[in-house]
Amino acid sequence: xKFNTTPVRGTVDYLPTEMEIRTYxxxxxxxxxxxxxxxxxxxxxxxxxxxxxxGDSGDNQKLMxxxxxxxxxxxxxxxxxxxxxxxxxxxxxxxxxxxxxxFAGNKEKLPYPFKSIQIDEAFRAERPQRGRVREFTQCxxxxxxxxxxxxxxxxxxxxAMAYSRLGFxxxxxxxxxxxxxxxxxxxxxxxxSETIEICISLDKFDKIGEQxxxxxxxxxxxxxxxxxxxxxFFEKLKTAKTNEESFEYLLKYGISENVINSxxxxxxxTEKFLPKSFKLVFDSTIIRGQGYYTGTIFExxxxxxxxxxxAGGRYDNMVEKFSGTKVPAVGFSxxxxxxxxxxxxxxxxxxxxxxxxxxxxxxxxxxxxxxxxILIQKGYETSVFLFPxxxxxxxxxxxxxxxxxxxxxxxxxxxxxx
Amino acid sequence: xKFNTTPVRGTVDYLPTEMEIRTYxxxxxxxxxxxxxxxxxxxxxxxxxxxxxxGDSGDNQKLMxxxxxxxxxxxxxxxxxxxxxxxxxxxxxxxxxxxxxxFAGNKEKLPYPFKSIQIDEAFRAERPQRGRVREFTQCxxxxxxxxxxxxxxxxxxxxAMAYSRLGFxxxxxxxxxxxxxxxxxxxxxxxxSETIEICISLDKFDKIGEQxxxxxxxxxxxxxxxxxxxxxFFEKLKTAKTNEESFEYLLKYGISENVINSxxxxxxxTEKFLPKSFKLVFDSTIIRGQGYYTGTIFExxxxxxxxxxxAGGRYDNMVEKFSGTKVPAVGFSxxxxxxxxxxxxxxxxxxxxxxxxxxxxxxxxxxxxxxxxILIQKGYETSVFLFPxxxxxxxxxxxxxxxxxxxxxxxxxxxxxx
Numbered sequence: 001x002k003f004n005t006t007p008v009r010g011t012v013d014y015l016p017t018e019m020e021i022r023t024y025x026x027x028x029x030x031x032x033x034x035x036x037x038x039x040x041x042x043x044x045x046x047x048x049x050x051x052x053x054x055g056d057s058g059d060n061q062k063l064m065x066x067x068x069x070x071x072x073x074x075x076x077x078x079x080x081x082x083x084x085x086x087x088x089x090x091x092x093x094x095x096x097x098x099x100x101x102x103f104a105g106n107k108e109k110l111p112y113p114f115k116s117i118q119i120d121e122a123f124r125a126e127r128p129q130r131g132r133v134r135e136f137t138q139c140x141x142x143x144x145x146x147x148x149x150x151x152x153x154x155x156x157x158x159x160a161m162a163y164s165r166l167g168f169x170x171x172x173x174x175x176x177x178x179x180x181x182x183x184x185x186x187x188x189x190x191x192x193s194e195t196i197e198i199c200i201s202l203d204k205f206d207k208i209g210e211q212x213x214x215x216x217x218x219x220x221x222x223x224x225x226x227x228x229x230x231x232x233f234f235e236k237l238k239t240a241k242t243n244e245e246s247f248e249y250l251l252k253y254g255i256s257e258n259v260i261n262s263x264x265x266x267x268x269x270t271e272k273f274l275p276k277s278f279k280l281v282f283d284s285t286i287i288r289g290q291g292y293y294t295g296t297i298f299e300x301x302x303x304x305x306x307x308x309x310x311a312g313g314r315y316d317n318m319v320e321k322f323s324g325t326k327v328p329a330v331g332f333s334x335x336x337x338x339x340x341x342x343x344x345x346x347x348x349x350x351x352x353x354x355x356x357x358x359x360x361x362x363x364x365x366x367x368x369x370x371x372x373x374i375l376i377q378k379g380y381e382t383s384v385f386l387f388p389x390x391x392x393x394x395x396x397x398x399x400x401x402x403x404x405x406x407x408x409x410x411x412x413x414x415x416x417x418x
Numbered sequence: 419x420k421f422n423t424t425p426v427r428g429t430v431d432y433l434p435t436e437m438e439i440r441t442y443x444x445x446x447x448x449x450x451x452x453x454x455x456x457x458x459x460x461x462x463x464x465x466x467x468x469x470x471x472x473g474d475s476g477d478n479q480k481l482m483x484x485x486x487x488x489x490x491x492x493x494x495x496x497x498x499x500x501x502x503x504x505x506x507x508x509x510x511x512x513x514x515x516x517x518x519x520x521f522a523g524n525k526e527k528l529p530y531p532f533k534s535i536q537i538d539e540a541f542r543a544e545r546p547q548r549g550r551v552r553e554f555t556q557c558x559x560x561x562x563x564x565x566x567x568x569x570x571x572x573x574x575x576x577x578a579m580a581y582s583r584l585g586f587x588x589x590x591x592x593x594x595x596x597x598x599x600x601x602x603x604x605x606x607x608x609x610x611s612e613t614i615e616i617c618i619s620l621d622k623f624d625k626i627g628e629q630x631x632x633x634x635x636x637x638x639x640x641x642x643x644x645x646x647x648x649x650x651f652f653e654k655l656k657t658a659k660t661n662e663e664s665f666e667y668l669l670k671y672g673i674s675e676n677v678i679n680s681x682x683x684x685x686x687x688t689e690k691f692l693p694k695s696f697k698l699v700f701d702s703t704i705i706r707g708q709g710y711y712t713g714t715i716f717e718x719x720x721x722x723x724x725x726x727x728x729a730g731g732r733y734d735n736m737v738e739k740f741s742g743t744k745v746p747a748v749g750f751s752x753x754x755x756x757x758x759x760x761x762x763x764x765x766x767x768x769x770x771x772x773x774x775x776x777x778x779x780x781x782x783x784x785x786x787x788x789x790x791x792i793l794i795q796k797g798y799e800t801s802v803f804l805f806p807x808x809x810x811x812x813x814x815x816x817x818x819x820x821x822x823x824x825x826x827x828x829x830x831x832x833x834x835x836x
Contacts, residue, residue: 002742003472005523008464008507013520015527016457023448023458030441034770035794037801039819040437044429044553045463045539046483051421065464068486068505070543076499083494086504087486089426102431105423109433111774111815115801121463121539125488135462150783154802157787269783273791324420352452356529365568365687369575373691376453383455383533384572397529401457 010125010134017402022137022340024350026119029139029162029334033117036158038141039110040117043098045091051101051322052090060093063124067091091123095138096318096331103144104323113145115154119336139334144319147328149266152296152314155332156266156280157273159300159310162334164275167348168302171275174283175267175298178313179259180250181287187254188229194222196291198230203287210235234284243267243282266296292318296330305342309335355380355405355415356398358387363409371409380405428543428552435820439758440555442768444537447557447580447752451535454576456559457528458535461516463509469519469740470508478511481542485509509541513556514736514749521562522741531563533572537754557752562737565746567684570714570732573750574684574698575691577718577728580752582693585766586720589693592701593685593716596731597677598668599705605672606647612640614709616648621705628653652702661685661700684714710736714748723760727753773798773823773833774816776805781827789827798823 007013014022030040046067053061066087068074078085092098095118103114118140126132141158143151156173163171181202185195201216208216210231217227233253240246247260267280274280288297293313300310312332319327343349355375359368368384375382383403388394395418398406407415425431432440448458464485471479484505486492496503510516513536521532536558544550559576561569574591581589599620603613619634626634628649635645651671658664665678685698692698706715711731718728730750737745761767773793777786786802793800801821806812813824813836825833 003469003519003522003740004466005519005741007462007519008466011462011464013462013524014460015524016459019458019460022460027445034799037775037790037799039434039801040441041434042432042437042440044425044431046426046429046541046553048422048426054421065485065488065507067483067509068501070483074501076501076504081494081499083486083492086494089483091485101421101423101425104421106431106433109815109818111801111803111812111819111821113803123464135464148783150786150802153783153787154790265783269787272784273787322421323423357455365566365571365683366690368568369571369687369691372455381452381455383457383529384568385529385531394529397527400527401529403529 008134010128012133012135015401017400018340018344020352020402021343021349022336025166025336025340025343026139028165030117030119032162032165033141033158036154036161038115038117038158040119041099041102042118042120043092043095043102045121045123046089047092047098048101049087049090052092052097054321060124063126064093065091065123065125093124094122095120095140096142096315099140099142099144100319100322100329103319103327104325107323107325113143113151115141115143117141133337137336139336140331141333142329142331144327144329146330147316149262149269149296151328151330152266152298153269155312155330156270156298159312159332159334160270160274160278163300163310163339164278166339166343167346168339168342169275169277170303171278172301172303173278173280173298174286174301175263175280175296176282176284176286177259177263177296178288178293179295180255180263180284183255183259184233184253185230188233189223189226190230198222199287200289202285203289205234205285205287237284246282246284262296288313290315298332300334302342304346305338307335307338309338309342311335352402353380353405354401354403355382355407356403357382357384357407357409359384359409360387368409371412374412375407426552428546430551430553433819435818436758436762438770438820439761439767440754443584443754443758443761444557446583448535448537450580450583451559451576454572454579456533456535456576458537459517459520460536460538461510461513461520463539463541464507465510465516466519467505467508469515470510472739478542481544482511483509483541483543511542512540513538513558514560514733517558517560517562518737518740518747521737521745522743525741525743531561531569533559533561535559551755555754557754558749559751560747560749562745562747564748565734567680567687567714569746569748570684570716571687573730573748574688574716577730577750577752578688578692578696581718581728581757582696584757584761585764586757586760587693587695588721589696590719590721591696591698591716592704592719593681593698593714594700594702594704595677595681595714596706596711597713598673598681598702601673601677602651602671603648606651607641607644608648616640617705618707620703621707623652623703623705655702664700664702680714706731708733716750718752720760722764723756725753725756727756727760729753770820771798771823772819772821773800773825774821775800775802775825775827777802777827778805786827789830792830793825 067089069088122138123135201213250260271280286299292315294316295314297313299308302309314330316328372382405415406418485507487506540556541553603616619631668678689698704717710733712734713732715731717726720727732748734746790800823833824836
């Protein structure tokens with residue numbers, strides 16, 4: 001009998017070389033975050049359905065994987081069967097909803113504010129495309145319980161330190177504030193109830209351009225005068241060359257001082273602790289799709305890559321929704337898949353020494369193990385192989401799997417680079 | 419609105435202190451295995467249903483989580499609906515079946531023999547009980563493509579090195595061979611077709627004792643004379659005091675020399691590379707439930723714990739079943755949950771230095787970040803907190819979350835142990 005050896009649609013198998021980079025990246029990120037005072041936690045992949053269905057992220061709910069009821073609980077003979085009759089749990093679509101549940105359930109045991117690290121799998125049944133998989137690793141830090149901009153400063157500094165230690169240079173962090181967007185939207189004449197819808201269109205600026213955003217808003221029956229005023233605001237703001245010029249314009253435009261000051265203090269303080277080649281800039285075109293953001297929002301860009309490789313923001317209302325208690329919250333997420341992809345492209349890779357120890361048929365198991373242990377003692381990752389029939393093919397496979405040295409058991413001192 | 423904050427039935431949230439030990443253990447195990455020449459891979463949690471349903475592990479299939487079809491694919495109006503009409507993928511119940519699929523699909527890219535590391539989640543809807551969770555971490559190494567006992571020797575040496583580096587002492591590895599059991603079962607008069615059934619009963623020796631095994635076999639209509647002869651064999655074997663005495667008895671009993679010699683060379687070679695306080699002993703009562711084992715089987719015990727904390731064996735037929743090509747295989751699995759539990763009990767824990775940096779309301783964000791970075795530079799995992807209202811409660815929470823030092827921002831040199 002023979003089976004299909006390809007993984008489930010939209011999922012991937014990770015070969016040893018890619019896995020080595022993933023593990024390397026994961027350790028650097030975790031270590032950096034731990035040094036910065038964050039504590040790692042882990043929640044289950046299986047999550048309560050009612051919790052997942054109550055979230056603010058409409059699209060994620062449509063893309064949710066659900067498990068079917070087991071054993072006697074599954075009654076398929078029932079008339080007018082609905083999906084809710086046959087499903088039991090959900091697979092989480094992000095790490096934020098489980099974090100909020102975790103925090104609400106364990107608050108008494110945790111330090112406050114609570115600073116968490118999560119590096120774990122999430123699931124979304126998206127249409128498979130380049131760089132989008134259905135089972136993916138999320139890499140989040142969050143601060144629950146800190147309302148001051150210190151939370152944003154700590155997140156951004158820790159995140160930047162992680163990118164830097166991974167080997168990234170020339171990183172630009174773009175920052176904005178949802179409250180600013182809300183004020184502008186109201187100022188140009190829209191009703192506050194239209195805010196989320198308008199933000200969803202504005203979020204497409206990158207993809208469909210100014211005309212595209214205009215067309216979409218008009219199509220959605222938004223008032224033309226308001227739309228024009230809104231786009232004018234962004235156009236004028238774009239002409240500002242520095243953060244300072246932008247803030248001056250915003251102040252003149254009538255944006256609340258406390259919103260501007262919050263952005264100012266975050267930028268001015270964080271900048272002092274960023275690696276030299278990193279930049280932090282105010283950018284009013286950063287929107288972030290999710291409806292749950294309430295304040296600061298930010299995205300991380302590498303100059304060699306079009307899409308964001310990290311993002312986050314403040315979501316001050318979510319914990320209250322789940323637990324009844326108001327707890328301010330900010331999160332930052334590294335785009336793990338893109339980061340690993342870029343590390344491979346940029347060749348900023350771990351430097352392990354992997355050696356293949358070649359033995360012969362006349363070697364005893366004991367001889368092989370003695371030689372192997374000598375090499376392990378010397379600090380090599382040591383894999384033993386019988387002298388191969390096709391040496392060239394053997395060496396080429398070794399190289400493709402990250403081996404960089406080879407040695408024969410009869411001459412352990414003669415290590416050859418491959 | 420308020421939601422249930424407990425995780426899905428049978429799953430657990432990991433708090434920071436436990437998570438720290440898990441990460442520590444995972445890193446030691448991965449590093450040790452890598453030094454021993456194993457390569458880490460990762461397969462998806464979502465797995466093809468037909469593959470999962472074709473396995474040899476009957477019970478695991480009953481306990482499988484399955485995902486429900488999404489969107490238009492789910493047709494609940496169909497008459498005589500069956501479970502197979504509504505399910506799409508499965509969540510893997512172990513890492514062995516996915517490994518075999520992975521290997522069959524990527525053989526040409528991988529070194530041969532292929533030595534893999536997998537540390538990942540698997541899912542079984544077991545009745546929740548102490549030490550059994552529905553979503554659990556498996557920690558496997560496997561060697562695919564090595565038929566000689568070198569595979570067992572390498573697995574056992576690498577496994578023992580991992581336990582030792584985690585801080586375990588007085589580990590006993592018990593080893594047996596399925597071929598030996600098969601021969602004995604046939605020799606006492608059973609039909610070979612009864613072997614698996616008899617092994618399942620023999621596997622309960624620990625729990626139900628000799629009389630229990632006898633009763634169960636008789637109840638299952640096994641021939642009484644054969645049952646008596648079988649139990650007599652085990653009783654006599656038990657009187658042997660050393661591995662040598664056992665092998666002498668087996669030879670006299672008529673067990674094939676090649677089976678005995680394989681056990682002998684594995685034990686004699688491996689023993690030379692074990693940490694001093696570790697033992698490797700032949701034990702005919704080690705059975706292992708799964709039907710897929712074809713040769714050596716082994717279990718790892720810590721003297722302070724009743725159940726095995728690691729296990730494995732040879733499964734030479736499984737790859738052929740999935741891929742059509744015969745590939746010998748041996749695997750070893752560390753019981754990650756039990757190992758972490760025992761590490762906590764034995765207090766063999768990571769020695770991180772976690773410090774709480776206390777600031778005041780009159781400190782600027784910049785001052786706080788400067789002080790934090792000084793402590794990070796000194797090698798501390800540094801978390802900042804505003805001077806708390808209830809200092810005693812604050813310190814007690816810190817201690818429970820693994821913090822061992824505290825320092826005030828106005829006197830960074832005065833670090834206090836807590």
